[in-house]
Amino acid sequence: MTDIAENLKDVQAKIAKRADKWGQDASRVELVAVSKKQPVEKLKAALDAGQRVFGENRVQEAQQKWPDLREEYGDITLHLIGPLQTNKAKEAVALFDVIETVDRPKLARILAGEMEKQGRQIPIYIQVNIGAEDQKAGIPIEEADDFITLCREELGLNVKGLMCIPPAGEQPAPFFALLGKIAERNGLEYLSMGMSGDYEYAVQFGATSVRVGTGIFGAREG
């Protein structure tokens, strides 16, 4: 079996090294262990190694896996990193501690309503379609500033920062840099960017949160 404790240490070490090299503050970089489609034994191995922040991309899958683990391990922070349908907003607000994929006004409004109803103001990230890809989730770049303002000022959402997934097969650095610019001009300090293949670049460009799955857990099932 994959040595998950070893992988976690290795990823943390790489984050620290890259941050040091580029004058970033490694202590500000949070490692989100992406546990989608991974068996519970692997999640337990990560929990036993001390990891407490996880990312899932489907509400239903997370509902099946995490309530029991939370009971067993306590103090877990769960991020939703996959697209959210409005009809799952209620469950998402109840289960997750951070929603990283807020990308359209309708969803933002429904989440704001749900958070108020449940008395649960959880932080969100706004996902930006940073490569302007037709099929990709995320608010279009040119609408990002207005959408951030809507979320913060009109809807009173706790906008922590911005999230992106650069286009596959392209050098990610310019996309990470662009996300940083959009955040900066909107006074946002947190950037969720970087996956197994590119998290070191993301750290170099100021990521405060990297989402690493296969680099920790090995290949996914199914």
Ligand SMILES: *Cc1c(COP(=O)(O)O)cnc(C)c1O
């Ligand atoms: C699956 C996923 C990840 C993790 O991908 P790996 O390549 O396994 O590290 C990160 N972010 C998002 C949004 C994902 O869906």
